[in-house]
Amino acid sequence: MTRHPSLSRLTKDHHRGIALALRCRKQALGEIRPTGIEGLQARARELADFFARNLDGHFRAEEGVLFPFVTKAHPDAGLLIESLLREHEKIRRGVACLAAETNPAKLLFELGDVLEKHIRREEKELFPLVEAALAGAEADRIRAEIERLAVAPKPE
Numbered sequence: 281m282t283r284h285p286s287l288s289r290l291t292k293d294h295h296r297g298i299a300l301a302l303r304c305r306k307q308a309l310g311e312i313r314p315t316g317i318e319g320l321q322a323r324a325r326e327l328a329d330f331f332a333r334n335l336d337g338h339f340r341a342e343e344g345v346l347f348p349f350v351t352k353a354h355p356d357a358g359l360l361i362e363s364l365l366r367e368h369e370k371i372r373r374g375v376a377c378l379a380a381e382t383n384p385a386k387l388l389f390e391l392g393d394v395l396e397k398h399i400r401r402e403e404k405e406l407f408p409l410v411e412a413a414l415a416g417a418e419a420d421r422i423r424a425e426i427e428r429l430a431v432a433p434k435p436e
Contacts (some may be wrong), residue, residue: 284407284411284419285423286422287411289427290342291333296334298400301399302392303323304392305388305389307320307323307385308388323384324387326356326379326417327375327378328379337429338430339368341430342402344429345426346426347365354409360405360409364402368398378391408420
């Protein structure tokens with residue numbers, strides 16, 4: 281399915297996020313080499329890096345641009361937005377806990393599961409609402425704001 285160009289940045293993140301979510305679950309089940317703690321820790325680092333480089337800004341763009349836009353255009357979407365916000369927070373908290381885990385298998389599996397379901401929900405429920413309400417100059421503004429907010433912060 282082709283998405284509106286305003287959503288292309290987020291959709292690219294979603295494609296990479298789905299693949300990573302699958303790797304996280306498979307790693308947790310010992311289906312990817314190296315297995316054991318070495319593989320789990322490497323996958324945990326990959327997820328933390330993906331969060332820092334992609335998801336953190338992605339979430340900011342959704343929370344700062346898309347969620348308010350959808351809430352205004354579709355007042356009946358409040359429960360969807362609240363649920364997506366809770367999932368963002370669950371992912372943030374989980375990623376923050378990864379480094380402290382001595383055996384992150386369970387947390388990696390859970391994060392992979394939440395991330396995949398979250399992405400699929402945005403693609404199936406949120407993005408169609410955005411696309412239905414986008415028009416002309418507003419689409420350009422949304423795209424520019426997403427690009428501005430989705431940029432990973434520069435290291436200090």
